[in-house]
Amino acid sequence: MTAILTLSSKNYSSWSLRGWLLCRLAGIDFAEEMVPVDASTRAELLLLSPSVRVPRLTDDAVSVWDTLAIAGYLNEKYPEAGMYPVDLVQRAHCRAIAGEVHSGFYNLRSALPMNLRVRHESFKIFSGARPDIERIVEIWQDCLARYGGPFLFGTKPTVADAMYAPVATRFVTYNVALPTAAAAYRDTIMAWAPVQEWIAAAEKEPDEMEELEVEF
Known part of the structure; x- marks a missing residue:
């Protein structure tokens, strides 16, 4: 049975991108099931209603949502994929920074919402987002x-890298100035083949889709 990954907007949902990249890292075959973001489902998505949890991976009898939970499940089932570093110290470090972006940086999320189809050359960044x-x-x-x-x-x-990929796209969207090393990493993520594939799909989303005001 092919696994199913339930997603929402490819243009606006950073969490959907993370879940999708995690599945690609694991190397699994999966089908995408898109939840339309319209007036009838938007509130459920934003509130993480029990009836709609996105992204959600359904794999045989397993149904798992939340990006870190998806990462943990895939890593346990497909350890050969090497989703985490082999070294114990590096693996702990990887989990720590993945957890930090998973639970933090709310000001950045609010000030620089994900939108892959636009570019702001001189966007004024809210001061509260600067520490993030x-x-x-x-x-x-x-x-x-x-x-x-x-x-x-x-x-x-x-x-x-899957967890920070949407941050890299935000830095491109809002033309955030970065030091040389960080800028090079941003470019590495933007050139990463799965990210390029996702962006190409996002560009084909209907223009009438309403931009999400709250990160979910």
Whole structure:
């Protein structure tokens, strides 16, 4: 039975992108099931109603939602995929920074909502988002210095890269100035083949889809 990944907007939903990248990292065959973002489902999505949890991975008898839960499940079922670093210390570091983006950076989410189809050349960034940007740059540069890049934990993408990929797209959308190393990592993520595939699909989404005002 082919696994099913339930997603919402490819243009606006950073969580959907994360879940999708995690499945690609695991190397599994899966079908996409899109939840339309319209007036009837939007409130459920934003409130994480029990009736709609996105992204959600359905794999035989397993139904798992929340990106870190999906990452944990896939890593347990497909350990050979190497979704986390092999080294214990690096693996703990990877989990820590993935957890940080999963639960934090709310000001960044609010000030720079994900939108893959637009570019703002001179967007005024809300001052409250600056500490979030500075912390993300610190995380990226620390990992790149420790592990040599081009991904956060070396030559191969991991769960951490899947979790930070939507942040890289935001930095492109809003033309956020970054130090050299962080900018190079942003470009690595934007050139990553699965991200390019996702962006191409996002560009084909109907124009009438309403932009989400709240991150979910």
